[in-house]
Amino acid sequence: MKNFIITLVFAFVSTTFYAQGAFDKFDGQDDVTSVIVNKKMFDLMSKVKVDASDKETQQYISLIKKLDYLKVFTTKNPKIEADMKASADKYIKTAGLEELMRVNDSGKNVKIMVKSGATDTQIKELLMFVDGAKNDETVLLSLTGNFDLNEISVLTDKMQLPGGTDLKKASKGKK
Numbered sequence: 001m002k003n004f005i006i007t008l009v010f011a012f013v014s015t016t017f018y019a020q021g022a023f024d025k026f027d028g029q030d031d032v033t034s035v036i037v038n039k040k041m042f043d044l045m046s047k048v049k050v051d052a053s054d055k056e057t058q059q060y061i062s063l064i065k066k067l068d069y070l071k072v073f074t075t076k077n078p079k080i081e082a083d084m085k086a087s088a089d090k091y092i093k094t095a096g097l098e099e100l101m102r103v104n105d106s107g108k109n110v111k112i113m114v115k116s117g118a119t120d121t122q123i124k125e126l127l128m129f130v131d132g133a134k135n136d137e138t139v140l141l142s143l144t145g146n147f148d149l150n151e152i153s154v155l156t157d158k159m160q161l162p163g164g165t166d167l168k169k170a171s172k173g174k175k
Contacts, residue, residue: 032074073140108132126143128141
């Protein structure tokens with residue numbers, strides 16, 4: 001029994017660390033734009049004084065308190081796009097993510113995968129991969145924490161994330 005518990009803890013910890021490191025190779029690469037926000041920054045952002053009558057900003061502050069990490073990588077470089085796709089596919093298989101939504105629109109393929117929490121709309125991890133069409137950027141977005149899928153549209157509006165419109169559609173589609 002003791003070995004089982006140790007194995008279970010190790011599996012959980014290694015998956016969590018893998019999630020944080022699976023896409024780090026894209027950070028700092030030429031031809032890749034990256035945005036990385038960690039828990040400490042989310043905590044600082046949540047301490048901003050807000051107008052009590054502004055409901056949308058209150059929702060935003062409530063959501064960012066629940067987030068641990070946001071990583072967004074974008075590129076138009078075909079070689080890096082292929083590497084991002086391979087990395088995302090590998091991660092999806094090993095991290096136990098389930099498909100939330102897939103869209104193919106005018107050659108642009110969008111995959112949104114999640115690791116569920118305690119309820120249907122509770123999310124521990126969200127991964128979005130947008131395979132850029134001809135002149136569009138390829139976007140790889142990873143969001144971890146413990147948040148409700150229905151709150152995502154507030155985040156995409158306030159932070160103006162690449163691929164945000166696709167995320168907004170997903171949050172409205174699963175209620």
